[in-house]
Amino acid sequence: MSQRLAFLLLIKNDCGKDGQADAWLEFTLEAEPEDTVLDMLERLRGEGRPVPAYRHSCHHGSCGSCGAVIDGVPALMCLTRAFSLAAPHARTIGGPLTEPAMEKDGRITVRLEPLAKMEVLEGIAVHPGRLFGDIPDGLSYLVCSDAKDKAELPPEPEASSVNMRTIQKGWRQRLEACIECGLCVAVCPIKIPFIGPYALAAINRERTKYPAHEKDMLAIADKPDGAWPCDRHLYCSMVCPQAVYPAKHIQLLKNSLLRNRKS
Amino acid sequence: MYLYFGLMLKAEVSKRQDARICIIGGGGTGAAMAYDLALRGFSVILLEQGELTSGTTGRHHGQLHSGARYALGDRAIARECMEESLVLRRIAPETIEYNGGVFVAINDEEADYANAFVNACQESGIPAREVQVAEARSWEPAINHKAKKTVWVPDGSFDAFRLPLAFFAAARQLGADIKPFCKVTEIEVKAGRAVAVNTQSLCGKKEEKICCDYIVSASGAWAGMVGKLAGLDVPISPAPGTMLAVQGRISDMVLSRLAPPGDGDILVPQRGLSIIGTTQSLADNPDCILPDKKEAAFLLERADELAPGFSKRPVHAVWAAARPLAGRTSGDGREISRDFAVLSHAEEGVAGMASLIGGKATVLRAMAEKAADLVCKELGLDAVCRTRDYVLPSWRSFYKAGSR
Numbered sequence: 001m002s003q004r005l006a007f008l009l010l011i012k013n014d015c016g017k018d019g020q021a022d023a024w025l026e027f028t029l030e031a032e033p034e035d036t037v038l039d040m041l042e043r044l045r046g047e048g049r050p051v052p053a054y055r056h057s058c059h060h061g062s063c064g065s066c067g068a069v070i071d072g073v074p075a076l077m078c079l080t081r082a083f084s085l086a087a088p089h090a091r092t093i094g095g096p097l098t099e100p101a102m103e104k105d106g107r108i109t110v111r112l113e114p115l116a117k118m119e120v121l122e123g124i125a126v127h128p129g130r131l132f133g134d135i136p137d138g139l140s141y142l143v144c145s146d147a148k149d150k151a152e153l154p155p156e157p158e159a160s161s162v163n164m165r166t167i168q169k170g171w172r173q174r175l176e177a178c179i180e181c182g183l184c185v186a187v188c189p190i191k192i193p194f195i196g197p198y199a200l201a202a203i204n205r206e207r208t209k210y211p212a213h214e215k216d217m218l219a220i221a222d223k224p225d226g227a228w229p230c231d232r233h234l235y236c237s238m239v240c241p242q243a244v245y246p247a248k249h250i251q252l253l254k255n256s257l258l259r260n261r262k263s
Numbered sequence: 264m265y266l267y268f269g270l271m272l273k274a275e276v277s278k279r280q281d282a283r284i285c286i287i288g289g290g291g292t293g294a295a296m297a298y299d300l301a302l303r304g305f306s307v308i309l310l311e312q313g314e315l316t317s318g319t320t321g322r323h324h325g326q327l328h329s330g331a332r333y334a335l336g337d338r339a340i341a342r343e344c345m346e347e348s349l350v351l352r353r354i355a356p357e358t359i360e361y362n363g364g365v366f367v368a369i370n371d372e373e374a375d376y377a378n379a380f381v382n383a384c385q386e387s388g389i390p391a392r393e394v395q396v397a398e399a400r401s402w403e404p405a406i407n408h409k410a411k412k413t414v415w416v417p418d419g420s421f422d423a424f425r426l427p428l429a430f431f432a433a434a435r436q437l438g439a440d441i442k443p444f445c446k447v448t449e450i451e452v453k454a455g456r457a458v459a460v461n462t463q464s465l466c467g468k469k470e471e472k473i474c475c476d477y478i479v480s481a482s483g484a485w486a487g488m489v490g491k492l493a494g495l496d497v498p499i500s501p502a503p504g505t506m507l508a509v510q511g512r513i514s515d516m517v518l519s520r521l522a523p524p525g526d527g528d529i530l531v532p533q534r535g536l537s538i539i540g541t542t543q544s545l546a547d548n549p550d551c552i553l554p555d556k557k558e559a560a561f562l563l564e565r566a567d568e569l570a571p572g573f574s575k576r577p578v579h580a581v582w583a584a585a586r587p588l589a590g591r592t593s594g595d596g597r598e599i600s601r602d603f604a605v606l607s608h609a610e611e612g613v614a615g616m617a618s619l620i621g622g623k624a625t626v627l628r629a630m631a632e633k634a635a636d637l638v639c640k641e642l643g644l645d646a647v648c649r650t651r652d653y654v655l656p657s658w659r660s661f662y663k664a665g666s667r
Contacts, residue, residue, distance in 0.1 A: 032556070034581075039553055046551030053444050055314040057321025060508045060580035062533055063424035065314060065321075078580065122444055122464065125314065129662045137657040141357045141425070147515065151401035156361050157349065157390055157417050172515040173360040175422055175534055180659075242535070 004030045005086050008107040009040065013052040014120045025052060028107060033083035037112070038066055041077065052123025061241055064181030068124050069113040074183040074239050077112075085110050093187055093235045115186035131182045134195035135220070139206045143174045176205060177242045184236035184246045194229040195220070197236035197246030204249035218260070221253040228254070274653040276437055280304040280644055285460055285475040287447050287489050288482035289313075290320035291624050294427040295631035295650070296481050297434035297441065303635060303646035307439035308473060310462055312446035316427050318549070319483050320624065322584035324506050324531045324540045326517055327351065327359055327419035328625040331366060331391055332524060333601060334383035340602050341387035347626045348419065351426070354628075355655050358426040360532070364418025364517035365399045366391075367410045369568050373521045374411035380521060381414055391416045405513040405570040418517040420531050423624065428658035430627075435664055436656060445471075450478065450493040450616070457493055457608075457616040477638050480618040481631075483587035484549035490618055495608055497618050500588040501549035502596045504541035505558040507566075509576035513537045518569050524597065527565030536579055539566035545596055549585035556581060589621025605634045607641060615641070 009027040027049060031040050038056055045051045057063040059078045066077040072091040086108050088097035101109040118126035147153075152170030184197035200221060207217040221227040227250050236246040284300050286293050289311025297309045311317075330344030352359055368374040377393060384391035391414050399413035400406050406413065435441055442462075448470075449461035459474045480489045480497070490497030512532050520528035526542045539562045546552065559581050563574035588599045603622030608614070617637055622630045632648045639646050 034556065036580075042551040042553060046548075046553075053313075055317070057314060057316045057424045059322050059582035059584075060506070060536070060538075062325075062422070062536070063316075063321055065317075065424065078582075125444065127662065129664075132659040132663040135659075137660045137663065139659075142360070150404065150515075151398075153363055153402055153516070154415055156352075156363075172362055174512075174515065174532075175358075175360060177534055179534075 004032060005082050006030050006107045007040065007082070007085075008103055008109045010109060010111045011052050011124060012111075012113045013123055014114060015122060025050070027051070031082040033081065033086070035082045037068075037070060037077040037080045037085075037110070040082070053121065053125040054123055055125045062179060064179030067115050067181045067183050067186065069115060069186070071111055074115055074186045076181060076183070076241050079241060093238055115182060117186050118182065128180070128182050131180060131185055131196075131198050134225070135199045135202055139202050140209060141176050143176060143209065144168055144171045145174070147172045178202065178205075178244045179242055181241065183239045183241065187235045187239050189233050189235065190229050190231065192229050193225040195225050197250065200227055200230075200253060201244055201246040201249040204253050218253070218257060222257050227257065230254075274302055274433060274437065274649070276302060276304045278304045278646065280306075280646060282306065282476040282642055282644065283308065283474070284477045284479065284638060285310065285473055287460070287478065287480045288318070288485065289315040289441070289443055290318050290481065290483055291316070291427040291430070291627040292483065292619055292622065292630050293481035294430035294434065295627045296479060296634055297439045298430045298437070299631040299635040299648060299650050300638065301434045301437035301439040302649050303639070307434065308475070309434070309439060309441045310445045310447055310460070310473075311443045313444065315431060315441070315443050316424055318485065319584045319587065320427055321424045322506070322582055323423040323624045324529065324538045325420045325423045325533055326529055326531045326625075327361070327421045328623060329364065329389050329391075329417045330387055331364070331380075331384050331389050331416040331418065332519060332529075334387045334389060335380060335523070337600060337602065338383065338387045340600070341384070341389060343629055344623070344625050345387065345389045345417075347629050348417070350628060350651050351421070351625070352419070354651070354653065355421075355426050355429050357657070358429060359419050359421045360515070361417075361419040362515040362517075362532075364416045364519060365403065365406060366414040366416060366519045366521040367399075367406055367569055368412040368521040369407060369410060371411060376521055377412045377414060384416065389416060403514045403516050403518065405572075406518060407569060407571055412521065414521060418519070420517060420533060425658045427627070428661050429655040432656045432658055432661035432664075433653075435661060447489065447492065450489075452493055452613050455612050456614045476615065477642060478616040479634055479638060480616070481634070484585040486587065486618045486620050493608070493613050493616060495611055495613060495618075497606065497620065498590050499620050500590060500592050500596050500599065501546045501585040502543050502588045503546050503549070503552045503583050503585045504543050505554045505562065505581065505583045506538055506540040507559055507562045507581045508533070508536040508538045508579040509573060510535065510579045511537060511576050513570050513573060513576075520569060527562045530566055530569050530573070537573065537576070539563070539573065543586070543595055543597060545592065546585060552583045552585050554581045554583040587621060603630050603633075605637050607637060609641070617641075
């Protein structure tokens with residue numbers, strides 16, 4: 001039987017547009033080491049305790065909806081486990097590992113706040129609209145590729161045929177790695193107008209997959225709020241739960257823009 | 264504006280209906296209902312107690328069912344899955360990985376099942392065919408080399424969050440009012456007719472009364488709880504199942520056990536993860552379902568039988584969701600059909616209200632169509648379903664359009 005851990009969760013209870021003052025609500029609970037922060041919130045809610053609103057959907061790091069600032073660092077609640085909060089952990093991006101804060105009675109204190117730069121709806125639930133505001137809706141989300149070491153797949157049933165630019169016969173389809181969780185945008189320290197790491201990673205992926213869209217995509221990156229405000233703090237790449245490395249995509253866009261200027 | 268589809272047809276309302284419909288439940292079915300009814304010209308408001316798809320929908324492993332899994336048990340369900348998987352492929356292509364699937368017989372008993380299985384599939388309109396194990400393993404070397412028989416089926420996987428969100432985006436574009444974090448606390452029934460709902464938002468306890476001409480409960484496993492608010496006894500069995508994801512995409516195709524439906528019999532790829540599902544038990548309350556961690560070891564063992572080495576990969580997440588089985592059971596619920604039903608509550612003394620029960624994610628659009636047909640019939644209005652006809656807008660436009 002694994003040892004249970006005692007926590008004091010401090011959850012910021014922002015009432016968004018409704019104008020109530022911020023407050024921190026306190027919840028004491030026990031958790032198994034493998035429990036996630038999301039499991040903890042679900043258990044509290046299931047017990048009928050007045051947990052502030054939070055977003056969640058897939059519970060396994062695929063939807064990207066449960067991002068929050070956990071002890072100062074943006075992360076997905078569904079992938080942050082009790083044992084990692086009970087061990088030394090960083091309180092700032094890339095910061096030194098620090099012992100968990102403890103109450104006198106041994107409860108481990110964990111703070112939950114809404115993601116920065118997003119409109120807070122209620123509690124720690126945010127509206128992720130600003131993520132998508134600056135990019136075309138239609139950026140592709142499927143990746144179609146040759147499996148190299150595997151045989152060609154049987155074709156799809158004909159009735160499914162759709163006017164899709166992405167699909168090539170026998171190739172394998174896969175959704176983009178980026179789950180649009182917005183952690184990269186929330187953590188980016190750039191203060192001037194900037195469309196942000198998520199949008200730039202998405203448009204770099206688009207032009208990589210579809211060279212015909214190169215010009216349109218580079219035009220977005222070349223705007224004053226495009227790739228140029230990035231100072232390469234690299235926080236975006238550090239918090240990304242999917243190893244998308246947005247900073248790499250931004251640099252690749254800048255490289256192409258500079259190359260085009262020279263030629 | 265730059266579009267990725269060469270021919271994106273934009274859905275438009277052709278005739279406005281003079282009726283307001285309130286949908287309770289913001290999962291996949293509610294999403295498809297909001298779109299269907301908005302497209303038929305109704306004024307639509309949808310209420311969800313938490314975030315959209317936060318109940319059962321989003322936690323789905325994401326298998327796009329060809330129907331093969333159900334063919335031996337129920338040809339009609341199988342046929343419907345096949346039809347609907349092709350419709351979804353057409354209307355929401357960018358949320359689906361359509362790589363096909365392989366049913367794998369591991370022992371002689373399962374191998375004996377193969378012929379009947381393929382026949383049942385073909386009778387249901389599913390183009391399943393037996394292939395040599397060597398061929399199946401050339402597509403997916405992860406398949407157990409001890410496999411006795413393998414059958415190709417047109418399965419796929421979808422993004423359990425983004426697919427429903429594309430329906431929500433379409434509904435909102437057509438004027439539907441989609442309200443997450445808005446819990447229904449009361450259903451007002453006057454003179455034998457449901458006339459309004461009272462709602463409460465979580466923070467600040469804002470209360471609002473919403474009058475409407477018809478209420479559809481698309482609340483899935485919560486249908487019993489929502490029904491109670493109107494004094495109804497809705498037959499629903501919330502049936503939680505545990506799923507487990509490991510890191511690494513061991514297969515692009517969906518791998519299934521060539522056997523009657525059981526625990527731990529499907530392996531679904533999802534981006535860089537591989538998911539094994541599912542177990543099944545029963546619960547009284549579908550709220551805040553947490554995984555039974557004891558089931559993790561069992562799932563890993565079952566996954567290894569399909570794809571040896573699965574359990575050696577790092578575990579990424581273990582979670583659970585409550586299926587909305589239609590009906591009641593004294594067993595584990597496996598005997599309950601996975602079919603869905605639309606129940607009109609008029610005969611129980613609550614006219615102007617219906618509940619959708621049962622069903623599966625793959626048939627969300629068909630569930631919405633049947634329920635919307637009933638709404639039209641009971642309101643005496645004539646409007647046909649057109650949700651097969653248009654490619655849905657991107658889920659991104661749902662959030663882009665504003666916060667409320």
